[in-house]
Amino acid sequence: MALSRASRKDSTGFRAVKAEILRRILNDNWGPGHMLPGEIDLARQFAVARGTVNRALTELTDEGYLDRRRKAGTVVRQAPLRAARFQIPLVREEIEAKNARYGYRLLRRSVESGPEDLRRHLGLTGGTEALHLQCLHLADDAAYQFEDRWISLAALPAAREADFADMGPNEWLVRTVPFSEVEISFSAVAASTAVARGLGIAKDAPVFTAERTTWWKGKALTHVQLSYRPGYKLTTRY
Amino acid sequence: MALSRASRKDSTGFRAVKAEILRRILNDNWGPGHMLPGEIDLARQFAVARGTVNRALTELTDEGYLDRRRKAGTVVRQAPLRAARFQIPLVREEIEAKNARYGYRLLRRSVESGPEDLRRHLGLTGGTEALHLQCLHLADDAAYQFEDRWISLAALPAAREADFADMGPNEWLVRTVPFSEVEISFSAVAASTAVARGLGIAKDAPVFTAERTTWWKGKALTHVQLSYRPGYKLTTRY
DNA sequence: CAGTGGTCTAGACCACCGG
DNA sequence: CGGTGGTCTAGACCACTGT
Incomplete structure (x- = not known):
């Protein structure tokens, strides 16, 4: 069990204090709106130092x-x-976690100026161009995710030299720019012609889509639209 | 600014230590794979107690x-x-946050046994029934979200008496069972007849859907399918 | 076995903010 | 103003795990 370490010794320390206080909250001993005793009181009651109580309360x-x-x-x-935490893994890891064989195909690679709204989004000015990539991620030879990506060559000139035949742009980017700021949004859209062909589905079929823009030091690096195969669900617990 | 309190005094304390270490990581002074000095070393370098360094490193x-x-x-x-945190607000708050007028309509309320897969999902056995609700959440009188909910009457018998004409089931549930365990999943589906009529869109149009199941003390309470109006995006940064 | 992080303690000072 | 939480300190013991 992954929890063995944490649950080894839950009878003392701040975990015990936290668990007991949480138990009282959940069992309606301390319902919504109830005021707890001060930290000093609690420290006495639990026979621990105030810092220990503070840590428990801070985490709660x-x-x-x-x-x-x-x-x-x-x-x-x-x-x-109501906050949920999502893990957003690399496609490769996501597929391999399902014990499926990961496959990758580069469908398109070109240097373009790109549509106007994209240029604004990436902050491309003047004659600077962008690298346009379309690729397919496969699970056991079946289409899993269609990736449509633009990389700013102003911000990442090294991308011009990169050959994305074997390695997906995602993995290349993670290695090149490991830490970055990201905005991601999920939506449902009707499959475009390119997406439909890539995933082998009907045009206008519902597609779960993630759009992600990545910045580094305030400069937009890349924008990607990920289209998932039908039936895909993004799931979490909290 | 919400950050005014936190940024008031960032020149000392664990925030300063954390910020400086993060700066070194992001500026490639300490690239991926680099091993940091031990806590005692760092404590000496920053002229703080080891506990302060520990807190900074723990948060990072x-x-x-x-x-x-x-x-x-x-x-x-x-x-x-790659973890992202989503706020999943009550629809009412989500709509009011956009300065739109919140509206609510109950479309259907019935006590049923429910389809077999749902009964399994909620753990309904024998002759126990479920409350089936369909309602619409409006933003400035326009359909915003269609809600299709089942509530286990075995787990929440009080729901049988509740009249959901004025208050949405979500708000009722939050007041009745404030703390619970939740599984949520997002997907894109083709609009069913009921959803299409509720949202005023074409059948089979792409709909962004959230499905949520809620447990309390191990017992499934309710399952809900939330269908959002076209164009809806769930967005976050990290 | 030894070095590192994980945690606890007792005490202290202070920022904030409700009354 | 005074009470509460936020944070820091110096020291200590311990758990884990690489060598």
Whole structure:
């Protein structure tokens, strides 16, 4: 079990304090709106140092259960923060995690000026061009994801020399620019002609799409539209 | 600014240490794979206590920049963890945040046994029934989201008495069962007849859909399918 | 076995903000 | 103003794990 380390010794320390306080919240001993004792009180009750209580309460606050304000004290939230964490893996890892054989095909590679809205989005000015890539990611030889990517050659001139025949642009980018700021959005769209052909589905069929723009030091590097094969679901628990 | 409190005094303390270490990571002073000095070393260099360094490094680890192991030391990750945090607000708040007027209409309310796969999913056994609700959430009188929900009457018998004419089931549930475990998944589907009529779009049009199942103390309470109006995007940064 | 991170402690100072 | 949480310190013990 992955939890063996964490659950090895939960009978003492800040984990025990956290668990006990969470238990009281969930069992309605301390319902929404209830004010908790101060840290010093709790430290006495649990027979630990104040810092230990503080850590437990801080984590419970991060997880959305509590609301803390100086002088006002610690209060159980009316409703928990509804935040979900998604892992957004590389396609390759996503496919291999399903015990499927990963495959990759480059469908298109060209240097273009690109449509006007894309140029604005990437901050391309003057005559600077962009690298346009279309590729397919396969799971056991079946189309899994269609990738339509633009890379700013102003921000990433090295991309002009890169040959994306064997390595997907995603992996190349992760190696070249490991840390970056990202905006991602998910939506449902009707399959374009290119997407339909790539995924082998009917034009205008519903396609789950992720659009991602990546910046580094304030400069837009790349914009990509990922179209998933029918039936794909992005799932998480919280 | 929401950050005013945090950025007030970033020149000292664990925030300063964290910022400086992050700066070194991002500027390739410490590239991927680089091993950092030990906590005691860093504490001396920054002239702070070891606990302060530990907090900075722990947070950078949580954020996916570092990998820490006892004895092995602290290493800059090859690629950051690609995790995104989504806020999943109540529809009402989502709409009001856009300065639109929120509207709600209950389209259907019935007690049924429900389809077989749903009964399995909610763990309904024997003759226990479920409450089936369909409703519409409006932004400035335009259809925004179609909600198709099933509530287990075995787990939540109080729902049988609830009249959902004025209050959406979501808000009722949040007040009744404030804390729960949730699985959510997003996908793109073709609009069913009911969804198409509710949202006023063509049947089989692409619809962005969220499916959410909620448990409390291990018992499934409710399953809901939320269908968003065309053009909807779920966006986040990380 | 030894070195590193994980955690706890007891005490302290201070920022914030409700009354 | 005074009480509460936020943070720092110096020191300590321990758990884990690479060598």
